Amino acid sequence: MIVARHCNALSEAARGGVVAIGNFDGVHRGHQALIAAGQARARAIGAPFGVLAFEPHPQDFFRRRTEKFRLTPFRPKAGALKALGVDALYALPFNAAIAAMTADAFIAEILVRRLAVRHVLIGADFQFGKDRAGTAATLEAAGARHGFGVTIFAPVAAHGEAKISSTDIRTALKEGRPSEAARLLGHWWTVSGHVHHGDKRGRTIGFPTANVSLKGYLEPALGVYAVRVTTGGAVHEGVANFGRRPTFDKQDTLLEVHLFDFAGDLYGRQVDVAFVGYIRPERRFDGLESLKAQIQADGDEARRILAATAGVPPL
Numbered sequence: 183m184i185v186a187r188h189c190n191a192l193s194e195a196a197r198g199g200v201v202a203i204g205n206f207d208g209v210h211r212g213h214q215a216l217i218a219a220g221q222a223r224a225r226a227i228g229a230p231f232g233v234l235a236f237e238p239h240p241q242d243f244f245r246r247r248t249e250k251f252r253l254t255p256f257r258p259k260a261g262a263l264k265a266l267g268v269d270a271l272y273a274l275p276f277n278a279a280i281a282a283m284t285a286d287a288f289i290a291e292i293l294v295r296r297l298a299v300r301h302v303l304i305g306a307d308f309q310f311g312k313d314r315a316g317t318a319a320t321l322e323a324a325g326a327r328h329g330f331g332v333t334i335f336a337p338v339a340a341h342g343e344a345k346i347s348s349t350d351i352r353t354a355l356k357e358g359r360p361s362e363a364a365r366l367l368g369h370w371w372t373v374s375g376h377v378h379h380g381d382k383r384g385r386t387i388g389f390p391t392a393n394v395s396l397k398g399y400l401e402p403a404l405g406v407y408a409v410r411v412t413t414g415g416a417v418h419e420g421v422a423n424f425g426r427r428p429t430f431d432k433q434d435t436l437l438e439v440h441l442f443d444f445a446g447d448l449y450g451r452q453v454d455v456a457f458v459g460y461i462r463p464e465r466r467f468d469g470l471e472s473l474k475a476q477i478q479a480d481g482d483e484a485r486r487i488l489a490a491t492a493g494v495p496p497l
Contacts, residue, residue, distance in 0.1 A: 184232075184270040185260060189296045196270050199230035201293070202303040203310070205348070206235050208253035209262040211368040212305075212338040212346040217266055219335060220303045224269075229300050232270035233263055234292075240276050253348060253355075253367075255398035258374050272297065285316025289324045301331040358403035360457040370410070370456035373399050373437070377448040389477050391438040392448045394455060396424070401435060408459040408484035411439060413451050418444055421477075421484035422455065425464035440477075442485065459487035 184196050202220040206213045217233065224231035237256055254262060256273065263271055274280065274292065283291070288311050293299045302321060310316040318334045325332040337345030346366050354363040355371060364370050375394040392411075404425040411418045420441040426434065439455060461483050467473040 183260070183264040183268055186270065186272050187237075187275070189234075189272050189274055189292060192296065195230065196232070196272075197296075197298040198300055199232050199270065199297070200224040200227070200301040200303070201232045201234050201272070201297060201299050203234045203308065204305060205239055206233060206254075206259060206263070207239065207348045208351055208367055208371075209259060209266070210346055210348065210351060210366055214266065214368055215338045216303055216305065216335050217263075217268065219333065220301075221267065223301055223303070223331075223333065227300060230269040231267075232272055232297075233268050234272040234274060234297070235259070236276040236280070237273040238276055240281075242276075244281070250396075250398065251352060251400050252398060253351060253371065253400055258372070282312055285311025285320050286324065287311070288316065289321065289328070293330070294328050299330045301333065303333045303335055306334050306337060352400055355400060355402040355457075358405060358460040358463070360402070360407065360460055364458075370458055371402075372454050372456040374452060374454045375437075376450060376452050379449060389440050389474070389481075391423075391440050392453060394437040394439060394453060396435070396437055402457065403460065403463070404435070405463040406461040406480045406484075407457050408461060408487040409439060410456045410458055410488065411441060412454040412456070413448065418442070419485070419488045420444075421461070421481045422457075423464065440481070442481065458491055459484070461487070 184193075186192055186196055200220050200223045202216050204213065204216070221231045239252065241251065260271055260273075280288075293302065302325065304318060304321060306318060308318060311320075318332075322332045322334070351363045351366045351371070354360070354366065360371060373394070373396055375396065377392040377394060379393070402424060405423070407422045407424065409420050409422045411420055418441045420439050422437055422439040424435065424437045437455065439453070461480050467476065
């Protein structure tokens with residue numbers, strides 16, 4: 183997959199294609215359907231298929247958010263798009279210049295001059311350009327003038343009702359409903375990070391953990407989860423705590439993962455942690471013995487959840 187960070191001086195292989203536009207945070211079922219429609223269109227006209235996404239997310243630019251909200255930071259999103267067979271990812275920097283660009287200027291400069299699009303796909307509620315003045319109708323009219331086709335993609339519904347949205351997925355995760363998030367995503371919500379050294383307290387009580395930072399990711403509900411962890415091509419099952427570890431008077435948030443029946447060294451390795459089930463909220467314990475007993479119980483519950491979901495797609 184070609185990754186173009188600024189959409190400038192693109193090779194001919196990266197121009198003249200079918201392009202889907204959006205933020206694609208989470209690469210959820212709605213995004214997947216849009217991508218599949220774009221790929222079908224590209225095959226029909228013998229053109230490459232690409233995704234145009236803004237990086238950083240426009241919400242980061244306009245709101246200067248301090249709360250983390252991304253379901254998929256740039257690298258994991260790029261990996262997900264590549265896995266879906268996308269030919270090119272146009273990661274357009276969202277900055278003051280792009281924010282001030284009118285809808286017509288965005289079409290002429292980005293879509294026509296830089297990308298030379300032959301066809302564009304957007305969601306029905308897509309807005310773009312200065313003050314979000316550009317709409318689906320704006321794009322259709324511009325397509326007629328500039329000679330590119332436009333598809334306004336109908337929303338993909340969840341449970342036959344409202345459309346699937348990244349906002350609803352974020353809410354489900356923050357409320358401790360990872361299975362609901364997975365149904366909307368079409369895959370388990372997964373975070374990627376490197377294992378780093380911590381207090382090493384877990385190994386002293388018989389439950390060694392891999393400590394992983396959620397830097398760049400939304401923070402889900404604090405508590406204990408059943409997880410599947412992929413590293414080095416192998417998948418391991420386990421139980422994880424995401425929280426502040428109140429028993430030890432900690433305040434920073436950390437993901438601590440205990441892998442079942444695993445004795446290897448994970449320090450420095452990248453791991454992908456899939457959140458499969460929520461077990462309980464985080465709480466303070468009055469001593470190590472009560473904590474150890476609860477960890478054992480949590481592990482038993484995690485094994486039950488993981489056994490029940492083995493081989494079952496989250497739809």
